[in-house]
Amino acid sequence: DAGITQSPRHKVTETGTPVTLRCHQTENHRYMYWYRQDPGHGLRLIHYSYGVKDTDKGEVSDGYSVSRSKTEDFLLTLESATSSQTSVYFCAISESRMRGGQRNSPLHFGNGTRLTVT
Amino acid sequence: DQQVKQNSPSLSVQEGRISILNCDYTNSMFDYFLWYKKYPAEGPTFLISISSIKDKNEDGRFTVFLNKSAKHLSLHIVPSQPGDSAVYFCAARRLIQGAQKLVFGQGTRLTINP
Numbered sequence: 001d002a003g004i005t006q007s008p009r010h011k012v013t014e015t016g017t018p019v020t021l022r023c024h025q026t027e028n029h030r031y032m033y034w035y036r037q038d039p040g041h042g043l044r045l046i047h048y049s050y051g052v053k054d055t056d057k058g059e060v061s062d063g064y065s066v067s068r069s070k071t072e073d074f075l076l077t078l079e080s081a082t083s084s085q086t087s088v089y090f091c092a093i094s095e096s097r098m099r100g101g102q103r104n105s106p107l108h109f110g111n112g113t114r115l116t117v118t
Numbered sequence: 119d120q121q122v123k124q125n126s127p128s129l130s131v132q133e134g135r136i137s138i139l140n141c142d143y144t145n146s147m148f149d150y151f152l153w154y155k156k157y158p159a160e161g162p163t164f165l166i167s168i169s170s171i172k173d174k175n176e177d178g179r180f181t182v183f184l185n186k187s188a189k190h191l192s193l194h195i196v197p198s199q200p201g202d203s204a205v206y207f208c209a210a211r212r213l214i215q216g217a218q219k220l221v222f223g224q225g226t227r228l229t230i231n232p
Contacts, residue, residue, distance in 0.1 A: 004161075031217045042122075042207055042222035043162070050217045058219070090161050096216045106152060107218055109161030 003027045004110035006091050012116045019078040021113050023091030025071075031094045032074040033107065034058075034066060036087040043090065049074055081117045089113045121145050122210050124223035132231050137195040139226050141208035144189060148210035152220070153182060153193050156205045165206075166193070198230045 005024045013019050023032060031050055035043040035058075045058030047066040055066050063085060065077045078085055092107040123142045131137045143151075149170050154162035168175040168182045168191065175182050181194045195202055205227050209220040 033217075035222075040224055042124075042224045043209075043220075044222070045219060048217050048219070050215050056214075056217075059221075092161075094218050106164040106167060107220060108164070109154075111159070111161045 004091060004093060004108065006089075006110040006113050008113060009111070010114045012118060013081050014118055015082060016080050019081050019115065019117075021076045021089055021091075021115070023074045023076070023110060025074075025093050027093060027095070027108075028071060029093040029095040029105075029108075030071075031096070032068065033092040033094075034064075034074070034076045035090045035092065035109075036060065037090060037112075038087050046076065046089075078115075081115075083117050085115065086117045087115060089115060120224075122208060122221045122223040124206075124208060124226050126226050127224070128227045128229070130229045130231060131198050133200060134197045137193075137198045137202065137228055137230070139193040139195075139206050139208075139228065141191045141193075141223050142189055143191075143210050143221075145210065145221075146189075147212055148221075149213060150211040151182070151184060151191050152209045152211065153180075154207045154209060154222075156207065156225070162207060195228075198228075200230050200232060203228060203230045 007022045033048040034046040037043045044060045049055045049068040067075045090112045091110040095105045152167040153165040156162040184191045205225045207225045208223045212219045
């Protein structure tokens with residue numbers, strides 16, 4: 001989607017290996033998020049960032065870490081992948097204090113990374 | 119605990135008729151409610167939202183209703199079109215340090231039949 005690129009789009013990895021997923025944005029938005037989507041659960045927040053080097057945990061953060069060294073990049077790392085982390089991962093961005101008096105833009109999502117852990 | 123629930127996994131509607139998708143929530147701290155639409159192999163796209171202080175918001179064919187006493191919201195699509203076939207997620211929002219923490223329902227797959 002315009003403005004957000006997730007890489008890779010698909011990945012198959014083995015249990016116990018480290019995996020890093022990348023989210024790159026060209027919108028210069030301050031806030032970035034990582035969600036996972038699983039059947040029966042909808043989308044669940046893993047971690048989010050409210051600025052460079054400023055991150056916090058979401059509702060399902062165990063087993064994941066994140067880093068944001070630049071405004072445009074937000075990395076999600078699985079230190080030692082497990083089969084329960086097989087999922088589709090979505091990155092999202094948002095901004096506050098928009099032009100025209102709006103205070104917050106809705107979250108805008110990338111097209112996802114499908115991760116399979118065997 | 120599921121704070122946002124969509125109890126209908128699927129819904130089938132004839133083209134031209136009204137589609138009604140439902141969502142229930144448990145937490146009164148949410149300040150905004152949103153609907154997202156998702157096609158296969160794509161990310162969710164924002165459709166419409168409503169503030170917790172409103173009871174109705176309309177945008178073209180899409181209307182969202184909020185009943186705070188019942189902690190229930192619904193999305194009405196009229197008339198339904200084949201391109202509306204997708205998975206619809208409702209989401210509830212809390213603002214934390216300016217970040218929008220969304221809690222999603224499980225999704226409802228809408229199929230519009232010609």
